[in-house]
Amino acid sequence: MQRREFIAAVGVMAASAVSQTSPIYPQPIDAVAHRTLLANGIHLHFAEQGDGPLVVLCHGFPESWYSWRHQLPALSAAGFHAVALDMRGYGQSDRPEGIDQYTLLHLVGDMVGLLDALGVEQTVIAGHNWGAPVAWHAALLRPDRFRAVMALSVPFRSRSVVFFNPSAAPATSIMPHRDDAIFYQLYFQTPGVAEAELERDVRQTFLKLLANPPSERPAIPWVPRDGSWLTRGPTAAALPSWLTEADIDFYASEFKRTGFRGALNWYRNIDRNWELLAPFAGAKVTVPALYMTGDRQQGVDQVIAGLERDVPRLRRAIVLPDCGHWVQQERPSEVNAAMIDFLRQL
Numbered sequence: 001m002q003r004r005e006f007i008a009a010v011g012v013m014a015a016s017a018v019s020q021t022s023p024i025y026p027q028p029i030d031a032v033a034h035r036t037l038l039a040n041g042i043h044l045h046f047a048e049q050g051d052g053p054l055v056v057l058c059h060g061f062p063e064s065w066y067s068w069r070h071q072l073p074a075l076s077a078a079g080f081h082a083v084a085l086d087m088r089g090y091g092q093s094d095r096p097e098g099i100d101q102y103t104l105l106h107l108v109g110d111m112v113g114l115l116d117a118l119g120v121e122q123t124v125i126a127g128h129n130w131g132a133p134v135a136w137h138a139a140l141l142r143p144d145r146f147r148a149v150m151a152l153s154v155p156f157r158s159r160s161v162v163f164f165n166p167s168a169a170p171a172t173s174i175m176p177h178r179d180d181a182i183f184y185q186l187y188f189q190t191p192g193v194a195e196a197e198l199e200r201d202v203r204q205t206f207l208k209l210l211a212n213p214p215s216e217r218p219a220i221p222w223v224p225r226d227g228s229w230l231t232r233g234p235t236a237a238a239l240p241s242w243l244t245e246a247d248i249d250f251y252a253s254e255f256k257r258t259g260f261r262g263a264l265n266w267y268r269n270i271d272r273n274w275e276l277l278a279p280f281a282g283a284k285v286t287v288p289a290l291y292m293t294g295d296r297q298q299g300v301d302q303v304i305a306g307l308e309r310d311v312p313r314l315r316r317a318i319v320l321p322d323c324g325h326w327v328q329q330e331r332p333s334e335v336n337a338a339m340i341d342f343l344r345q346l
Contacts, residue, residue: 032072032084036092039113040106045092046085046114050076054120055343056111057084060129060154062198062209062263064091066250067128070332071339078340085114087131089262091254099191102265104273107134108141115145124343126150128328130266133157139287140280148288148346150339152327155291155303158310159274159281170271181222184229188267197228198260203252204235210243210251210326211236242330285311290342292335294323315342 032047047065049072057068068084075082086093088110089102096102111134115123125146127135132154139149140156175183188194198205208230223229239245289311293300304317318338320331328335 034092037114037117039117040109041113042088042094042096042110044085044088044094044110044114044117046083047072048081048083049073050079050081052079052081053343054081054083054115054118054123055339056114056123056125057082058111058125058127058131058134059085059087059090060127060131061266062206062251062255062260063129064251064254066247066254067326067329071328071336074332074336074340075343078343080343083114083118087134089265091258095258095262099265099268100272102262103269103276104133104137105276107266108138111138112142112145121145122147124148124150124346126152126339127154128152129154129325136285137277139289140283140285143287146287148290148342149285150290150292150342152292152335153294153297153325155293155307156285156289156310157306158283159277170274172271176220176222178222179225181224184221184223185267185270187223187229188264191261191264191268194229194264195260197230199255202256203248205230205255206248206251207235210248211239240330242326242332247329285313287313288342288346289314290316290318290338292318292320292327292338294320294325294327294330296322296324315345 032049034045034047036043036045038044045065047068055075057065057071059065059067065084065086068082072082072084088107089095111125115121122145125135125138126149127133129152132151133156135146135149135151136156138146172186172189175186177183177186212235221229224231239248289307291304291307291311291314293303297303300319304319307314307317316338318334320327320334323331
């Protein structure tokens with residue numbers, strides 16, 4: 001397998017993989033069904049579409065099932081049962097009060113509980129952003145239940161190399177900081193601080209987070225010690241082509257209702273995750289894997305080199321040109337085609 005694979009003729013590939021049975025978007029998004037099931041002691045809401053082998057889709061921060069809106073109909077048309085979750089703390093799923101209820105072990109437990117609630121023995125799991133560590137660790141800890149993994153943007157990082165840290169210290173202890181600014185994940189650690197900022201004008205928050213072009217974002221997402229996270233870049237003058245006003249409205253309406261506390265609590269368990277995963281230090285992901293990212297993500301070459309070491313059955317590592325962090329929303333045709341191709345080869 002080549003270490004770095006750029007897809008140039010993506011339109012041709014997408015058409016050959018999906019349009020054999022239907023267009024990329026064969027049905028409107030309101031055609032998906034919604035259910036809520038009790039899993040791992042909490043209620044998990046999800047959108048679903050299609051019949052066939054199960055594919056579980058895990059979103060990241062700060063999103064919802066809706067971030068997989070382009071994949072649901074494509075996977076359904078390709079003969080799969082696609083389930084896109086509101087993860088713990090998000091959307092219409094439960095939002096436990098305790099900060100310590102948002103560890104990776106809880107999140108992987110939710111995925112196992114979902115399979116039990118659906119009466120399914122095995123599935124393929126996919127994740128983007130924070131959903132990617134959930135997917136990676138589901139495959140790492142329960143390969144008997146998660147027979148393959150697809151991850152977008154965030155690679156697998158073993159406990160001993162979190163943030164490429166050779167000292168294997170807890171992650172927050174080695175996050176970058178300066179006299180005048182701290183790394184954004186450190187800013188998220190104190191309950192109530194980031195919530196107050198992000199909830200002040202939720203629609204403006206999503207315009208800042210989703211619509212800003214990568215060229216206007218700092219290489220390291222610093223937060224001024226006397227400022228706020230959203231001051232790091234201007235509000236985009238216009239939405240990018242992949243994002244609509246209706247998309248912004250959906251995200252804003254969800255987080256106006258739920259707030260950001262549950263979502264931010266994932267970050268507040270980074271060090272706790274490091275402690276809990278001590279027995280699995282150095283363990284490798286042994287199931288077949290697909291990794292996709294955009295070329296605007298930093299450190300792509302190092303990421304893929306690490307993946308080849310820690311994920312020995314990595315089938316493909318795809319780097320999409322002219323693509324940022326929100327991969328499955330920015331480049332749905334290419335992502336759909338790659339996912340379907342991977343699933344069909346399992």
